[in-house]
Amino acid sequence: MAIAGETTLAARQDENATKRWVRFLDPSERTLAVLLLMPAALLLALIIVYPVCRLVWTSFHNLSLTSGAPATFAGIENYTLMLEDPVFWETTWNTVLITLITVPGALLVGMALALMANLPFKVKWPVRLSLLIPWALPLSFAGLIFAWFFHSEYGVVNDVFRRLGFEGVIWFNSASWAFAAICLTIVWKTSSFMALIILAGLQTIPHSLYEAAEVDGAGRFRQFFEITLPLLKPSIVVALIFRTITALQTFDIPFTMTRGGPGTSTATLAMYIHQNTVDFLDLGYGSALAVVMFALSMAVTAVYLRMIRAKG
Amino acid sequence: MNRDTPDNRSFLSGKPLRILIGFILVVNGMFPALWILFTSLKTETELTAKPITWLPHAPTLANYLRAFTDQPLILFLFNSFMVAILSTALTLFVSVLAAYALARLQIRGRDLILSAIIAVSTFPLVTLLVPLFEIMRALGLLNTWVALILPYTVLSLPVCTLILVSFFEGIPRDLENSAMIDGCTRIGALFKIVVPLSAPGVFTAGILAFVNAWDEFLLALSFNSNPMLRTLPVGITLYQGEFAFPWPVISAALVVGIVPVAVLIVIFQERVVSGLTSGGIKG
Amino acid sequence: MSSVSFRKLEKSYGALRIVKGIDLEIADREFVVLVGPSGCGKSTTLRMLAGLESISGGEIRIGDRVVNKLPPRERDIAMVFQDYALYPHKTVRENMAFSLKVRGVPEAEIRTRIAQAAEMLGIGQLLDRKPSQLSGGQRQRVAMGRAIVRRPQVFLFDEPLSNLDAKLRGQVRTEIKRLHQAIGTTIIYVTHDQVEAMTLADRIVILKGGEIEQVGTPDEVYNTPASVFVGGFIGSPAMNFARGTIRGGDVVLDGGAAIPLRARLAGSAGGLEGREVIVGIRPEHFVPASDGHAVSGRVQVVEPLGSDTLIHFAVGPSTLTARVAPQMRPAPGEALSIGVDPSRIHLFDAATERALV
Amino acid sequence: MSSVSFRKLEKSYGALRIVKGIDLEIADREFVVLVGPSGCGKSTTLRMLAGLESISGGEIRIGDRVVNKLPPRERDIAMVFQDYALYPHKTVRENMAFSLKVRGVPEAEIRTRIAQAAEMLGIGQLLDRKPSQLSGGQRQRVAMGRAIVRRPQVFLFDEPLSNLDAKLRGQVRTEIKRLHQAIGTTIIYVTHDQVEAMTLADRIVILKGGEIEQVGTPDEVYNTPASVFVGGFIGSPAMNFARGTIRGGDVVLDGGAAIPLRARLAGSAGGLEGREVIVGIRPEHFVPASDGHAVSGRVQVVEPLGSDTLIHFAVGPSTLTARVAPQMRPAPGEALSIGVDPSRIHLFDAATERALV
Amino acid sequence: QTNLRVFISSQHRPDVWRKAFDMYEAKNPNVKVTIETGGNTSEAQAQYLNTVMTAKDSSLDVMILDVIRPAQYAAAGWTVPFNDVIGDVGAYMKRYLPAYAEANTVDGKVVALPAFADAMFLYYRKDLLEKHGVQPPQTWDELAAAAKKITEAEKDPNLQGLSFQGKAIEGAVCTFLLPYWSMGKQLVSDGKLSFDKDAAVKSLKLWKDFVDQGVAKKNIAEVATDDTRKEFQAGNVLFAVNWSYAWGQFQGAESAVKDKVGVVKLPSVKGGQPASCLGGWEWGVSAYSNNKTEAQKLVQYLSSPETSEFMAINAALLPQFPEVYTDPDVTKAVPWFASARPVVETAKARPVTPRYNEVSEIIRTTINGVLAGQATPEEGATQMEGRLRRVLR
Ligand SMILES: Nc1ncnc2c1ncn2[C@@H]1O[C@H](COP(=O)(O)OP(=O)(O)OP(=O)(O)O)[C@@H](O)[C@H]1O
Ligand SMILES: Nc1ncnc2c1ncn2[C@@H]1O[C@H](COP(=O)(O)OP(=O)(O)OP(=O)(O)O)[C@@H](O)[C@H]1O
Ligand SMILES: [Mg+2]
Numbered sequence A: 001m002a003i004a005g006e007t008t009l010a011a012r013q014d015e016n017a018t019k020r021w022v023r024f025l026d027p028s029e030r031t032l033a034v035l036l037l038m039p040a041a042l043l044l045a046l047i048i049v050y051p052v053c054r055l056v057w058t059s060f061h062n063l064s065l066t067s068g069a070p071a072t073f074a075g076i077e078n079y080t081l082m083l084e085d086p087v088f089w090e091t092t093w094n095t096v097l098i099t100l101i102t103v104p105g106a107l108l109v110g111m112a113l114a115l116m117a118n119l120p121f122k123v124k125w126p127v128r129l130s131l132l133i134p135w136a137l138p139l140s141f142a143g144l145i146f147a148w149f150f151h152s153e154y155g156v157v158n159d160v161f162r163r164l165g166f167e168g169v170i171w172f173n174s175a176s177w178a179f180a181a182i183c184l185t186i187v188w189k190t191s192s193f194m195a196l197i198i199l200a201g202l203q204t205i206p207h208s209l210y211e212a213a214e215v216d217g218a219g220r221f222r223q224f225f226e227i228t229l230p231l232l233k234p235s236i237v238v239a240l241i242f243r244t245i246t247a248l249q250t251f252d253i254p255f256t257m258t259r260g261g262p263g264t265s266t267a268t269l270a271m272y273i274h275q276n277t278v279d280f281l282d283l284g285y286g287s288a289l290a291v292v293m294f295a296l297s298m299a300v301t302a303v304y305l306r307m308i309r310a311k312g
Numbered sequence B: 001m002n003r004d005t006p007d008n009r010s011f012l013s014g015k016p017l018r019i020l021i022g023f024i025l026v027v028n029g030m031f032p033a034l035w036i037l038f039t040s041l042k043t044e045t046e047l048t049a050k051p052i053t054w055l056p057h058a059p060t061l062a063n064y065l066r067a068f069t070d071q072p073l074i075l076f077l078f079n080s081f082m083v084a085i086l087s088t089a090l091t092l093f094v095s096v097l098a099a100y101a102l103a104r105l106q107i108r109g110r111d112l113i114l115s116a117i118i119a120v121s122t123f124p125l126v127t128l129l130v131p132l133f134e135i136m137r138a139l140g141l142l143n144t145w146v147a148l149i150l151p152y153t154v155l156s157l158p159v160c161t162l163i164l165v166s167f168f169e170g171i172p173r174d175l176e177n178s179a180m181i182d183g184c185t186r187i188g189a190l191f192k193i194v195v196p197l198s199a200p201g202v203f204t205a206g207i208l209a210f211v212n213a214w215d216e217f218l219l220a221l222s223f224n225s226n227p228m229l230r231t232l233p234v235g236i237t238l239y240q241g242e243f244a245f246p247w248p249v250i251s252a253a254l255v256v257g258i259v260p261v262a263v264l265i266v267i268f269q270e271r272v273v274s275g276l277t278s279g280g281i282k283g
Numbered sequence C, D: 001m002s003s004v005s006f007r008k009l010e011k012s013y014g015a016l017r018i019v020k021g022i023d024l025e026i027a028d029r030e031f032v033v034l035v036g037p038s039g040c041g042k043s044t045t046l047r048m049l050a051g052l053e054s055i056s057g058g059e060i061r062i063g064d065r066v067v068n069k070l071p072p073r074e075r076d077i078a079m080v081f082q083d084y085a086l087y088p089h090k091t092v093r094e095n096m097a098f099s100l101k102v103r104g105v106p107e108a109e110i111r112t113r114i115a116q117a118a119e120m121l122g123i124g125q126l127l128d129r130k131p132s133q134l135s136g137g138q139r140q141r142v143a144m145g146r147a148i149v150r151r152p153q154v155f156l157f158d159e160p161l162s163n164l165d166a167k168l169r170g171q172v173r174t175e176i177k178r179l180h181q182a183i184g185t186t187i188i189y190v191t192h193d194q195v196e197a198m199t200l201a202d203r204i205v206i207l208k209g210g211e212i213e214q215v216g217t218p219d220e221v222y223n224t225p226a227s228v229f230v231g232g233f234i235g236s237p238a239m240n241f242a243r244g245t246i247r248g249g250d251v252v253l254d255g256g257a258a259i260p261l262r263a264r265l266a267g268s269a270g271g272l273e274g275r276e277v278i279v280g281i282r283p284e285h286f287v288p289a290s291d292g293h294a295v296s297g298r299v300q301v302v303e304p305l306g307s308d309t310l311i312h313f314a315v316g317p318s319t320l321t322a323r324v325a326p327q328m329r330p331a332p333g334e335a336l337s338i339g340v341d342p343s344r345i346h347l348f349d350a351a352t353e354r355a356l357v
Numbered sequence E: 001q002t003n004l005r006v007f008i009s010s011q012h013r014p015d016v017w018r019k020a021f022d023m024y025e026a027k028n029p030n031v032k033v034t035i036e037t038g039g040n041t042s043e044a045q046a047q048y049l050n051t052v053m054t055a056k057d058s059s060l061d062v063m064i065l066d067v068i069r070p071a072q073y074a075a076a077g078w079t080v081p082f083n084d085v086i087g088d089v090g091a092y093m094k095r096y097l098p099a100y101a102e103a104n105t106v107d108g109k110v111v112a113l114p115a116f117a118d119a120m121f122l123y124y125r126k127d128l129l130e131k132h133g134v135q136p137p138q139t140w141d142e143l144a145a146a147a148k149k150i151t152e153a154e155k156d157p158n159l160q161g162l163s164f165q166g167k168a169i170e171g172a173v174c175t176f177l178l179p180y181w182s183m184g185k186q187l188v189s190d191g192k193l194s195f196d197k198d199a200a201v202k203s204l205k206l207w208k209d210f211v212d213q214g215v216a217k218k219n220i221a222e223v224a225t226d227d228t229r230k231e232f233q234a235g236n237v238l239f240a241v242n243w244s245y246a247w248g249q250f251q252g253a254e255s256a257v258k259d260k261v262g263v264v265k266l267p268s269v270k271g272g273q274p275a276s277c278l279g280g281w282e283w284g285v286s287a288y289s290n291n292k293t294e295a296q297k298l299v300q301y302l303s304s305p306e307t308s309e310f311m312a313i314n315a316a317l318l319p320q321f322p323e324v325y326t327d328p329d330v331t332k333a334v335p336w337f338a339s340a341r342p343v344v345e346t347a348k349a350r351p352v353t354p355r356y357n358e359v360s361e362i363i364r365t366t367i368n369g370v371l372a373g374q375a376t377p378e379e380g381a382t383q384m385e386g387r388l389r390r391v392l393r
């Protein structure tokens, strides 16, 4: 009896000793979750949240550094100013147009690239590299390079045209040609990322589904539309989210290719924000523009997220 | 998977067609890079020749020599490399922790947190330039690698976290349980078992973070004015004068800048694609 | 090696009670199998014991220690998982060494322990392979090896055979039994396969909906099932059930046949007269229809197994299955009359589904 | 409905011959099961028939048509895959309707066919669910439903039950058998589970390494296995094998026991005298050791199944398994002496492993 | 011990400036000067400096500014005026070329001091003009006529008559202003808009006519400063409007026009005055500097005739003092400065306004649009006026 009592006591002490450790090494799920999310949260707070708050604050103030005057509260003046600013509307329209053209464009091209890359090549790395390079090429480099490609005299595009017996086009002399060149460049640059994600999605579709469809009598095209496409939907939505958000932020490519020219016909909202903030030093107005753009991206994200959730 | 059915062979996977498709893919992806390579081997005079030449007439390495001597290109490479590597490491560390919490622990509002992370990534950094500069100055970080590493980490954090979340979700819980029974703590199990097993995902996230950091220009220009700390994209603009734009030399520098990333990609391409494949980005 | 005891063990997820107060004492060196249909809480119970799931109520002891709050690594148990949970990036040797390394066991000791375990399980030549290079059976053995090297107080198995094909399952089953005979550690084994439970267990614990339905040796649960549930769960092919009524010492099936039960009912007085019952007859307890009390029906499907033949036949509203000699091959649609051994049938109350007599 | 014939069917991947000339005639309405161990070419053969794999040599006919070059959709077959291959984004109804829609069957017709098939399989209430909302057994049934609505000439099944648990497997197996009795279409069924083969097949085709080892009815392959391979493959628990020599009308096992075979050997002259043989004894053919010729050994593991008991015992170098009455329960380590029914043992040539006598 | 950090463009010979600093350090042992170099284009530097100044960062003491920026920096309060340290402001500023005095004085405050000069020149092919017996043109009409005559005679399809900047870059602002100024008009007077629409239309039309008549090439809207330089250097251009940096390049080893280049004042419109566009860079002292006094002293040294001469000789930077051009040491080192002086003297400063960036943006996008054929000169001028009015209310 006594011996049994001692052992339980010893066991108790043992347990108490470990308990202290338990608290340290084995926090509860919730504590652990908080601890693990902490570094990310801190970083985001520091680098994004705080600056964004400053930005919102600034957007409600008159703060143009070229005036040298201190910030004064302006209410929604910066926002109302936007309504009658033709350049705001033009750049917003250009941004929306670029989004509407290049997002589906990149999706289609990306889909085609992914389907092609999914073929059984013996040597895989050149194909993979070709898919990855455009993605890894810095945007500003891509803009520079393509501006060079589309140069009316020294560009390779017009050279090919001429060799084929066509007249060269002075791409950046015309709003529509310049717009086309920019969109082409964006599609080239971004379609490979789309392709990568779609390729990833393609490879998760079980092969037996195609066999089942084949036995069921479906031909190639039917298989594509009845199996491949529906099953790719989740991948496509994710790709679209990222693509659309970056399309709304389009900056580097038109900036390096045309500077928004001719005139302001290819300027985007992001360029206009940059211009107002960094060139014109009108921080109040620039911030208000940025807030509008943020709202725009958030709206798009929200729509997509709802799409994902509706499915799930 | 080889789809070797009778009617298959007559169709898309016919060998000549496949070669043609491969050719299209390679041209589409590589042409600009190749063009830059060719340009870097031409003289400036050849560049303004009409009609333009494709392959360089008299290939010269002079532009490379100038690229390395006009500016401290090696230093740019070194800085870019260190900043990219360090921010990649930090990104991975932070996003591994966050992704694990989101993938495995029972957290209320998990979807909300994920959405918030995506939403945050929608904010264009350009517009945050000034407040960020103030923060970096307040923290005394201007003209240090850290000034770039922190924002770059945030730049890649959302997408890396998303990738890792779906990877971790794909790892059987029993492996972790097994490790915990075998004597690991939860965090021990995460780093000893879960992370090594998510290698493709970690590589994919890593390359993404690396490329993002390798490419960034605006912050690098604004936060690090010290010539000793310049990164490659900023460095490359230095070849350009107030007016002069020496294409061949800049091309040479561009080539030097693209090569490390291309090498990285060739080394890890299997993992990157398979990383994206294993449900990599599922949203 | 150690005893294990559950006292009023409870588990709830929110309002959902999954395990509803389990009381069970497991002796040192005992081999206890928890069986039950999918979702009955077997894994949950085992995982609470392992510390992988928190405990909502009650107490678990291993030996003398209450382990309710201990993290898994301090409970001194080893576990074999259904999908083996081998670390795919480590070789077999590293898999086995992992837990010892984490605990700081010296290199030399690790080496000898692995060698011993490998020999015991016949996996010596596999030590340098990765799990992906192993067949299912080999993986299973490695998982056991990983548990053995630990020399824990208790082994836990969660459906360790369900990923193997039929042939291999029989083989590994025998091996596990032999292993227990050799090392003697307490084993708690979860399965939903009654054959495993029957062949392996010292005692079988049958769970249903988070509660214990019956605890007993294999013979006890086979011969005297406590309920319709246990009767139907243990034994393969499954016990046949038919509704009937007790009338003057016979049980009259709804299909019409009467089975004389005078001898067995004698003890339990006439209190059962007129009672609605469920009659349970095991397929192997049908006998050639020699004497009068046979059931008659129409053959539906005949399955020759070589060693036996299974006959599925319809009697009134129900389909019964009989296991008969391999030579017997009625054709589908044929009429069949087959005897029942009255001393082997089971009677359950129609309302409570608990055993009578 | 149609007959199927394979003539010298070959399949190679590069230099690797997987299927090595299969000749087989399958009659209209026949239920043929291909069995064999993993990797023996069962799936490949079936997939060549379906048109999912090209044919390297020989010929396949369905009815009168040589189908070698036809794409799958023109072969008029339906196939049930191991993982069911249900379209995850379509409802059950859409899954079943797909093949009919593709073929332009009118809406009304589609609806009635689906209704019929759903009723036959008892999945009427599942029609509007997605596959992810179904249990394993339900998915299996939907996969069959998808095949049935097609009304093809031949059904192909590739291990359709291997993803189900033991209980469900038995149940669905009976259902498939009933289905075949009801619709009568030719069925070719691949499995590696001999129980399925025995219970389902009109004829069993046993494959080994891309070649046919034996073709026959379940009784034929069970009672007169053509080789050690077939003997060991068919029957559960598996046939026991022991090496021995024929000496003066007896077969003397390496362990020492002699089994009198005079009666059976009489017919085949004395040509076998001194011949090295492999003796095959099915576990269910051990009998109580009443007369003299018993094998003696030491009990290793005893597995009570309730309905029977399995005894694993060592005789000389080999371990034998006997299926005996449930009451018999020797303890491990005990000596055991058990009789063999000489008329039921199988003799195989030790060198060729082919059946003798 | 004071440590002064000076921001210089890496394009403007930091190596030579270093020597100038060394000399200063030798004379002022308590001062140490560190050079910080930034992006090479005016724009990249502005981007960087704007960030630093917006954040009120004290890391820079002295910064070099493009001539268009002092007004803006002064308005933002980013620079410290020199009035208190230079004594008699009028006399002090008179020493510089007048345009620089003007560009660096805002509301009577000297906000920066000139570092070196630059201006736009008309480069021409001396060899071809001589060959066809044509004098360097005095007016744009003469230029057009000369160009037509020579290009027709040369029959070289690659030879352009005139190359100038049509791309929407800062250079295009000068492009627009050259004829506008030549008509005696100002864009901004006393900080107010003094836009003359007729002159603007004429200016735009002048350039557009060059394109339409084939004097300039059709894609002129994509021509940037260095494209003009390259094409001229390749021997494909007869007349070119460009900054002084081109001269050195034309004389380089890779040049096809070495020793075949002449440089003169830019042509005027008929009846107008010749006008060039003022370039060059100025030294400003940061308002956030912790060493303002020392910094101002340093700037005065940097903006002195001695330093100017030193930089002219060693770095071929155009002097901001008229007499340095003719200094014998200078003319020996860079003989062409002799012909540069009259051109620089005609140079006018671009509008001195804090919102110059916006003004510039409006002008350059408009002229670019007109040259690309997106708008007629009239439309362009109307747009320009409207937008300018909004900015300079
Ligand atoms: N995290 C959870 N939240 C809510 N319910 C859960 C959770 N985990 C398990 N359950 C439920 O608890 C019940 C018991 O699960 P458990 O895994 O113990 O069953 P099991 O007996 O092991 O079944 P199986 O034979 O299928 O493995 C199931 O109904 C399951 O749905
Ligand atoms: N594309 C291929 N290339 C080379 N070998 C292959 C290929 N496909 C299958 N094989 C080989 O062919 C053999 C037969 O494969 P098959 O799938 O027909 O086996 P099986 O009898 O169905 O086995 P299981 O029971 O495991 O399904 C295997 O050894 C397999 O490795
Ligand atoms: Mg379980």
Ligand SMILES: [Mg+2]
Pocket: D042, D043, D044
């Ligand atoms: Mg198979």
